Amino acid sequence: MVDGFVDTPRFRLIEAPPLARFVLRAPDAALKAAGKAYGLALPEGLNQGASHGERGKPGARVALHLGPDEWWLIVPEAEGPEVAAALEAALASHPHSLVEVSHRQVGFVLEGEGAAALLNAGCPLDFSEQAFPPGMATRSLFHRVGLMIWRMAPGLFRLEIDRTLAPYFVTALAEAAKDHS
Amino acid sequence: MLLIRCPWCGMDRPEIEFRHAGAAHITRPGPPDRVSDEEWAAFLYLRDNPKGRVAERWRHVHGCGRFFNAVRDTVTDVFVVTYRAGEPRPPESAPPETLPPETRP
Numbered sequence: 001m002v003d004g005f006v007d008t009p010r011f012r013l014i015e016a017p018p019l020a021r022f023v024l025r026a027p028d029a030a031l032k033a034a035g036k037a038y039g040l041a042l043p044e045g046l047n048q049g050a051s052h053g054e055r056g057k058p059g060a061r062v063a064l065h066l067g068p069d070e071w072w073l074i075v076p077e078a079e080g081p082e083v084a085a086a087l088e089a090a091l092a093s094h095p096h097s098l099v100e101v102s103h104r105q106v107g108f109v110l111e112g113e114g115a116a117a118l119l120n121a122g123c124p125l126d127f128s129e130q131a132f133p134p135g136m137a138t139r140s141l142f143h144r145v146g147l148m149i150w151r152m153a154p155g156l157f158r159l160e161i162d163r164t165l166a167p168y169f170v171t172a173l174a175e176a177a178k179d180h181s
Numbered sequence: 182m183l184l185i186r187c188p189w190c191g192m193d194r195p196e197i198e199f200r201h202a203g204a205a206h207i208t209r210p211g212p213p214d215r216v217s218d219e220e221w222a223a224f225l226y227l228r229d230n231p232k233g234r235v236a237e238r239w240r241h242v243h244g245c246g247r248f249f250n251a252v253r254d255t256v257t258d259v260f261v262v263t264y265r266a267g268e269p270r271p272p273e274s275a276p277p278e279t280l281p282p283e284t285r286p
């Protein structure tokens with residue numbers, strides 16, 4: 001959908017491969033058990049992201065703490081069913097909800113030294129490294145659409161956007177990119 | 182842009198990430214079979230509209246998603262303090278005219 005759409009020496013937008021996604025709502029008491037079953041400790045600090053492995057490759061795990069009792073879990077598409085089964089088994093004694101939202105949204109990578117400045121074309125967050133350090137993940141807005149922004153490194157962002165709103169986001173980003181080239 | 186401090190995120194965040202959600206600290210009367218029409222109408226519809234500091238519910242809808250309470254000045258639009266839903270209104274956020282003269286801001 002987006003390859004080559006936003007591609008300059010200063011930033012590049014890449015669409016993610018198909019992924020399995022879950023929203024976990026659970027109390028703090030369930031975190032240890034959930035992390036053990038998931039294969040990656042769920043970050044305790046709000047607006048923090050954690051991961052291991054390479055996205056889309058076997059065993060890759062992402063956990064994003066986006067609300068006081070809300071985590072997004074993102075794994076390779078083929079591993080979704082086994083991850084869900086392992087979590088449900090581990091959380092049986094805790095009140096929780098685990099909802100698959102794989103196809104609700106699409107993932108992007110925005111990378112390059114100008115990536116933060118480009119995001120600021122539509123997102124009012126402060127992307128200085130003091131205010132938004134690598135490791136931070138949060139929902140916000142890009143113009144009229146909500147999105148999730150996870151900063152993995154100073155010039156490397158992972159984004160998640162609702163599927164039906166993604167064309168708006170990509171078009172708006174491409175328009176903003178013209179001002180930077 | 183106006184920044185609002187989300188007491189859950191612990192961060193100052195841009196105003197457009199938030200939604201206003203009416204007056205705070207409104208107690209729902211009950212039990213329902215013993216509530217008069219007047220009491221129920223007051224719960225649903227009757228609100229103060231003061232000039233000055235008001236306690237309001239807000240939601241960090243394009244962020245952590247949580248509701249919280251905020252004391253805001255309707256004259257200056259200054260957010261005096263924000264605090265988590267369920268917590269009492271901080272005493273220092275009282276309307277200035279109710280404070281002793283020597284402590285008024």
Ligand SMILES: [Zn+2]
Binds near residue numbers: 188189190241245
């Ligand atoms: Zn928040």
